[in-house]
Amino acid sequence: MTPTGSPVAVTGIGVVSPAGTGAEDLWCALRTGGTRSEPVRHFDTAGARVQRANIIPGEQSRQGAADRTLELLLRSCRQAMSDSGTSPDTGVGLIVASTENSGRVRRTADRSDPGEWPGLSTSMVGGAAFALGLDGPRFLVSSASASGGLAVGLAREMINAGEIRAALVVGAESVVETAFMGLDALRILSRDGCRPFAKGRTGITASEAACALFLEPVDRVMDGRAKIHARIVGYGCSNHSSSLTASDTAGITRSISRALDDAGLTPDNIDFVNAHGTGTRQGDDAEVAALRDVFGDRLGQVAIVGSKGVLGHCQGAAGIIEALATILSLVHRRLPVSHRSDPVDTRWPDLDVVLAEREAPDIEFGLSVSCGLGGVHTALVIGRAEAPS
Amino acid sequence: MTASAVLYRVRAASACDIPRLGGQRLWEQSPLSALPMYRQAVRQMPEAVAVCALGLWGASVRGLDGGRVSLSLGSRYGMRCVGQLMSLILRTGGRAELDPLLFAYFSPQVVTAVVSQRLSLDGETCTLVGEAADLHALQAGTRLLFLNRSDLAIVGAWDFPDLIRADSGGYEAGPGVPMPDPGAAHIFLVDRFPASRAGALRDTKDDVIGYTSKPRWIAHRDMTAEAVESLVSGEWGIPMKTISAIYVQRSAAAEDSPVIRACESLNGAVVRVSSSPGLSSLQVMKDKIETASGSRWLIIGEQEGGGCIIAFNAGREALNA
Numbered sequence: 158m159t160p161t162g163s164p165v166a167v168t169g170i171g172v173v174s175p176a177g178t179g180a181e182d183l184w185c186a187l188r189t190g191g192t193r194s195e196p197v198r199h200f201d202t203a204g205a206r207v208q209r210a211n212i213i214p215g216e217q218s219r220q221g222a223a224d225r226t227l228e229l230l231l232r233s234c235r236q237a238m239s240d241s242g243t244s245p246d247t248g249v250g251l252i253v254a255s256t257e258n259s260g261r262v263r264r265t266a267d268r269s270d271p272g273e274w275p276g277l278s279t280s281m282v283g284g285a286a287f288a289l290g291l292d293g294p295r296f297l298v299s300s301a302s303a304s305g306g307l308a309v310g311l312a313r314e315m316i317n318a319g320e321i322r323a324a325l326v327v328g329a330e331s332v333v334e335t336a337f338m339g340l341d342a343l344r345i346l347s348r349d350g351c352r353p354f355a356k357g358r359t360g361i362t363a364s365e366a367a368c369a370l371f372l373e374p375v376d377r378v379m380d381g382r383a384k385i386h387a388r389i390v391g392y393g394c395s396n397h398s399s400s401l402t403a404s405d406t407a408g409i410t411r412s413i414s415r416a417l418d419d420a421g422l423t424p425d426n427i428d429f430v431n432a433h434g435t436g437t438r439q440g441d442d443a444e445v446a447a448l449r450d451v452f453g454d455r456l457g458q459v460a461i462v463g464s465k466g467v468l469g470h471c472q473g474a475a476g477i478i479e480a481l482a483t484i485l486s487l488v489h490r491r492l493p494v495s496h497r498s499d500p501v502d503t504r505w506p507d508l509d510v511v512l513a514e515r516e517a518p519d520i521e522f523g524l525s526v527s528c529g530l531g532g533v534h535t536a537l538v539i540g541r542a543e544a545p546s
Numbered sequence: 547m548t549a550s551a552v553l554y555r556v557r558a559a560s561a562c563d564i565p566r567l568g569g570q571r572l573w574e575q576s577p578l579s580a581l582p583m584y585r586q587a588v589r590q591m592p593e594a595v596a597v598c599a600l601g602l603w604g605a606s607v608r609g610l611d612g613g614r615v616s617l618s619l620g621s622r623y624g625m626r627c628v629g630q631l632m633s634l635i636l637r638t639g640g641r642a643e644l645d646p647l648l649f650a651y652f653s654p655q656v657v658t659a660v661v662s663q664r665l666s667l668d669g670e671t672c673t674l675v676g677e678a679a680d681l682h683a684l685q686a687g688t689r690l691l692f693l694n695r696s697d698l699a700i701v702g703a704w705d706f707p708d709l710i711r712a713d714s715g716g717y718e719a720g721p722g723v724p725m726p727d728p729g730a731a732h733i734f735l736v737d738r739f740p741a742s743r744a745g746a747l748r749d750t751k752d753d754v755i756g757y758t759s760k761p762r763w764i765a766h767r768d769m770t771a772e773a774v775e776s777l778v779s780g781e782w783g784i785p786m787k788t789i790s791a792i793y794v795q796r797s798a799a800a801e802d803s804p805v806i807r808a809c810e811s812l813n814g815a816v817v818r819v820s821s822s823p824g825l826s827s828l829q830v831m832k833d834k835i836e837t838a839s840g841s842r843w844l845i846i847g848e849q850e851g852g853g854c855i856i857a858f859n860a861g862r863e864a865l866n867a
Contacts, residue, residue: 161694161695162693201636202641203640203641204640204641204642205641247765247768256652256653258624258625258626258628258629258652258653282676282849282851283677283849283850283851283852283853284850284851286851286852286853287851287852292765292766292767292852292853293763293765293853294682294763294853294855295849295851295853296674296675296676296678296679296682297674297675297676297679298672298673298674298675299624299653299654299655299673299674299675300653300654300655300658300671300672300673301653301655303655307671307672310670311672311686314689314690314693314695315689317693318689318692318693320685320689320762320763321763334633334636335629335632335633335636335652336649336652338632338636338641338644339632339644339648339649339652340649341641342641342644342645342646342648342649343646343649343650344646394669394670394671394672395613395668395669395670395671396617396658396659396662396667396668396669396670396671397662397667397668398659398662398663399663401650401651401656401659401660402647402650408668411613411668529653529655530650530653530655530656530659531650531653531655531656531658531659531660532659532662532663533655533658533659533671533673
């Protein structure tokens with residue numbers, strides 16, 4: 158098959174998450190499960206069914222600060238730029254993914270007061286570009302939990318179209334009152350914590366993170382100036398749903414098929430999937446059905462990893478941090494455990510959910526899937542740094 | 547026009563006046579005293595945008611594969627209003643008063659989702675938020691056409707204003723700058739010119755109301771008259787002297803504008819400035835494409851932090867001239 162898009166190289170990575178700071182902390186947590194939820198203290202959770210979330214360590218004193226998400230975003234971006242060896246330059250796009258829509262409305266006698274309503278949608282993107290010394294195109298993608306996957310896909314398209322020479326793609330999200338209480342009202346927060354694809358799964362764990370990837374055209378980094386962690390070789394997106402709140406099997410299937418077509422690959426080329434795996438009954442059902450549609454009888458030979466059992470649901474940042482988890486698997490040639498997935502739902506006896514860490518020296522391509530409220534789905538095909546001969 | 551220039555046909559345009567839904571001007575009511583009305587408006591708004599798009603879709607498109615139709619929507623404020631409404635409900639009634647389905651409207655993705663559902667679309671999509679999100683959405687749609695990832699791009703912008711600011715003494719886009727027409731949407735159907743795939747759209751030119759370039763980003767520091775002229779004349783193949791007006795959508799935060807300085811030094815073009823950072827670029831595109839005959843103009847959207855995004859648009863007669 159002929160690819161319809163050109164690969165881009167991931168030359169810089171940065172992350173701040175409940176696992177700690179940096180890719181090594183993240184990889185360690187993905188392998189060992191070293192995170193845990195803790196009580197939310199920075200806003201009033203009275204009346205909520207669930208009162209715990211995954212919080213970035215050492216951040217309790219900063220929780221609730223108006224500029225906290227921007228600060229997390231900048232920390233991850235600086236790591237990624239340093240890792241790539243890139244200095245601020247023209248032609249570097251900044252694509253931010255976030256669903257954050259929060260602040261605190263104060264109430265006076267008979268009127269409401271704007272109070273603080275920072276959000277990421279307005280000045281933070283410009284503020285981030287200014288702080289990082291970037292003067293290329295910048296915008297915010299806000300497509301629910303698929304924002305991260307979409308941002309990576311858009312950045313790749315911008316590079317392929319020759320609009321930018323490189324892109325800094327970053328997802329950033331804090332645990333904030335409105336989203337947390339909204340998820341609680343929808344009754345998809347789990348009291349027991351997220352258990353992707355598990356028999357006893359009951360929902361998601363709210364979480365937070367900032368994760369950045371620096372992307373460049375592969376042919377521009379072949380001179381050895383920069384190391385390549387991995388290559389984004391395919392991207393697919395679909396907006397297909399009959400519901401505003403439920404994932405859609407046909408939409409997920411279509412996004413994966415498009416990503417494979419874009420990469421010029423077939424399902425047989427995919428060695429493992431970093432699934433969206435929210436741990437909700439309906440969401441995991443829809444995703445497994447889609448994977449079955451794509452891989453058919455071969456599904457049992459494709460390893461499935463769900464990262465949300467350890468990371469929680471990082472919302473707008475989820476697509477990027479899970480893409481990074483996929484990249485780290487390719488770099489280390491190991492498949493980390495899908496934490497808290499054991500025992501797997503008995504309706505899927507053929508599903509190869511990774512319940513014990515595996516060495517995987519021969520893996521070439523991983524698939525990272527993201528799904529958002531409203532039926533937006535993305536899939537990224539990610540390949541090892543060196544293209545297969 | 548040079549042979550190398552790539553332009554895109556704008557098939558149609560429409561708008562809807564969201565705040566007049568239900569016959570009342572929502573923004574004159576306090577959210578505290580009219581919570582049910584606000585909740586209803588939040589649910590109506592995506593449907594109103596979908597109806598707007600559906601009108602164009604039915605009129606212009608026959609038998610196109612929904613998977614090859616992209617949908618790119620921009621919004622200045624996104625669904626900030628829903629977050630504010632939720633916060634207000636939590637302050638006044640607590641978690642027990644929070645309507646579960648309100649959270650389904652928390653993300654601006656909900657508008658894209660409802661439009662997709664109503665038009666049975668299944669192509670690439672994006673929802674962008676912030677300054678100049680309307681021009682970024684236009685760029686996203688034309689980019690997918692350029693890369694042959696879609697045959698038709700639906701692009702547009704909508705805004706649903708900041709509720710609390712409206713309640714606390716007037717809605718303003720910036721200091722002293724009133725926001726015009728809060729709550730509106732503009733939708734366009736865009737395809738390549740010449741069409742990349744024969745038969746993708748009806749083979750009539752009657753509903754082609756104008757042309758647009760793929761927007762291009764120019765950093766503030768590079769925003770000179772020479773750079774604009776080079777882009778317009780060199781890349782797009784449009785003689786600069788034929789540009790009759792430049793519309794600049796100012797950033798609310800910008801105090802000084804190198805964009806305006808650069809534009810004012812361009813020969814001949816009249817510079818018109820809009821201080822609204824919302825969806826005014828596409829509003830200009832709609833208004834001018836529909837009314838202008840034989841004229842060409844530029845639209846420039848500034849963004850805070852230094853930067854702008856620029857597009858060329860022209861009425862049909864301009865291209866044929």
